[in-house]
Amino acid sequence: MADVMTxxxxxxxxxxxxxxxxxxxxxxxxxxGTVTALADVTVRVAAGEFVTLxxxxxxxxxxLLKIIAGLVLPDGGRVLVDGRxxxxxxxxxxxxxxxxxxxxxxxxxxxxxxxxxxxxxRAGERAAIARRYVTKVGLAGFEDAYxxxxxxxxxxxxxxxxxxxxxxxxLLMDEPFxxxxxxxxxxxxxxxxxxxxxxxxxxxxxxxxxxxxxxxxDRVVVLSPRPGRVHRVLDVPLPRPxxxxxxxxxxxxTRLVDNLWxxxxxxx
Amino acid sequence: MILTLRLGSVVAFLLVWEWAxxxxxxxxxxxxxxxxxxxxxxVRSGALPAATVTSLGSLLLGFGAAVIVGVPLGLxxxxxxxxxxxxxxxxxxxxxxxxxxxxxxxxxxxxINVVSSAVIVFAFxxxxxxxxxxxxxxEVRPRLVEMARAFDATWGQLFxxxxxxxxxxxxLAGIRYGLSxxxxxxxxxxxxLSPFGLGRLIMASRSMFEHDRMFAxxxxxxxxxxxxxxxxxxxETRWLRWRT
Numbered sequence: 001m002a003d004v005m006t007x008x009x010x011x012x013x014x015x016x017x018x019x020x021x022x023x024x025x026x027x028x029x030x031x032x033g034t035v036t037a038l039a040d041v042t043v044r045v046a047a048g049e050f051v052t053l054x055x056x057x058x059x060x061x062x063x064l065l066k067i068i069a070g071l072v073l074p075d076g077g078r079v080l081v082d083g084r085x086x087x088x089x090x091x092x093x094x095x096x097x098x099x100x101x102x103x104x105x106x107x108x109x110x111x112x113x114x115x116x117x118x119x120x121x122r123a124g125e126r127a128a129i130a131r132r133y134v135t136k137v138g139l140a141g142f143e144d145a146y147x148x149x150x151x152x153x154x155x156x157x158x159x160x161x162x163x164x165x166x167x168x169x170x171l172l173m174d175e176p177f178x179x180x181x182x183x184x185x186x187x188x189x190x191x192x193x194x195x196x197x198x199x200x201x202x203x204x205x206x207x208x209x210x211x212x213x214x215x216x217x218d219r220v221v222v223l224s225p226r227p228g229r230v231h232r233v234l235d236v237p238l239p240r241p242x243x244x245x246x247x248x249x250x251x252x253x254t255r256l257v258d259n260l261w262x263x264x265x266x267x268x
Numbered sequence: 269m270i271l272t273l274r275l276g277s278v279v280a281f282l283l284v285w286e287w288a289x290x291x292x293x294x295x296x297x298x299x300x301x302x303x304x305x306x307x308x309x310x311v312r313s314g315a316l317p318a319a320t321v322t323s324l325g326s327l328l329l330g331f332g333a334a335v336i337v338g339v340p341l342g343l344x345x346x347x348x349x350x351x352x353x354x355x356x357x358x359x360x361x362x363x364x365x366x367x368x369x370x371x372x373x374x375x376x377x378x379x380i381n382v383v384s385s386a387v388i389v390f391a392f393x394x395x396x397x398x399x400x401x402x403x404x405x406x407e408v409r410p411r412l413v414e415m416a417r418a419f420d421a422t423w424g425q426l427f428x429x430x431x432x433x434x435x436x437x438x439x440l441a442g443i444r445y446g447l448s449x450x451x452x453x454x455x456x457x458x459x460x461l462s463p464f465g466l467g468r469l470i471m472a473s474r475s476m477f478e479h480d481r482m483f484a485x486x487x488x489x490x491x492x493x494x495x496x497x498x499x500x501x502x503x504e505t506r507w508l509r510w511r512t
Contacts, residue, residue, distance in 0.1 A: 095415070095418040099411060101411045104510055105433045105436075105508075148510070166419070
């Protein structure tokens, strides 16, 4: 755990390729039948950086996330995580799904333990780690509840705890807040940022929401649709920690969101 | 409220039965009381317990085999789609087939013994157990498979941790339905084969015009089936607690 932490605390050197790069997507292309989902996509994410993928429907942002996760193999190009090419699912990456993907037959505790279980962790260790992350995401006391007894927001907290429990170096989030109501979403966004500054994972985050992209990210990658290409990469120079201050109310925040909207509007 | 309604329906049923016996609707129609007395007599004479042991032996043999063969077969069909598509046709045929028509064939090939009853019980229940296990695998949410794959799950882990628990509700429903089919098969087999178990007792009492004994045996078989199904139902609610 300790060596992982130091690697992730390496200084963020944006835009400049360096050995400490968390993720390198190099000229990746992918077609499904005759439909080109991604064409020559190159994205670099530094260790410990929070990058958001945004773009109109059909721009292949979820496909790109799955390629980084090793769930989908690209037709051309390659993805490097910590300098090594991705050839399949790997332990460095954890996924958080839009529809939570919880096991309905397992309690919160068991769901959070799931990744550890698959990796052969002993029962005692599993239980201790899972309990810690259940508490971290704010679900202490709900260990024995089943997913069906929880609200959408709470279910996604379970999904996040499950992803973090295996101590990944990269957190891949596929529209995690899309099916959660606005108030819950805002609280969850703040909690995610607090957790992120604590754990310092590299995050690749897919969203439809412009406010969410600006509020959370260091950089926003705008993808254009059919075929998906990198259209623009925006820096978000808002100071952190954003969850502690009223960043959403600042002129700068509004300007950045508006700027993003102007870019996206041309792509629709 | 539910309990009152249930009790009420039992009382109503007994009243109709009593009325039918008093009219009587047919020759030598036994009253509820006569049936109960015959039941007690059958139990005390040891005829009913002996027949029950014989019948339950065939049932357990045939139904146990149906579960042991049917569940893995259905799971295999579901996880190996080409096999599923190939086998499904035969399974559909077996389900549509009036299974009782198989009895002469079974007698020809196995002879008339306790095993032949078990074979018929198997033929009655196995297709349903298999079909439900097969359907259960098709219920698996692809997203859960994806989630486990993202955690780098092995094939064995995917099967044990995602496929099996996803299919469990349908497997259990199939086993429960299979059990009720097994009781049907048991009685059909014993009525047609005659020399064994509860079926023989029913046929023997019928031929002696001891209709109260015949009714008592039928009632007893019904109670056995109800008890077995209730037991399975309890196991189901226990194992599927998460669904409530």
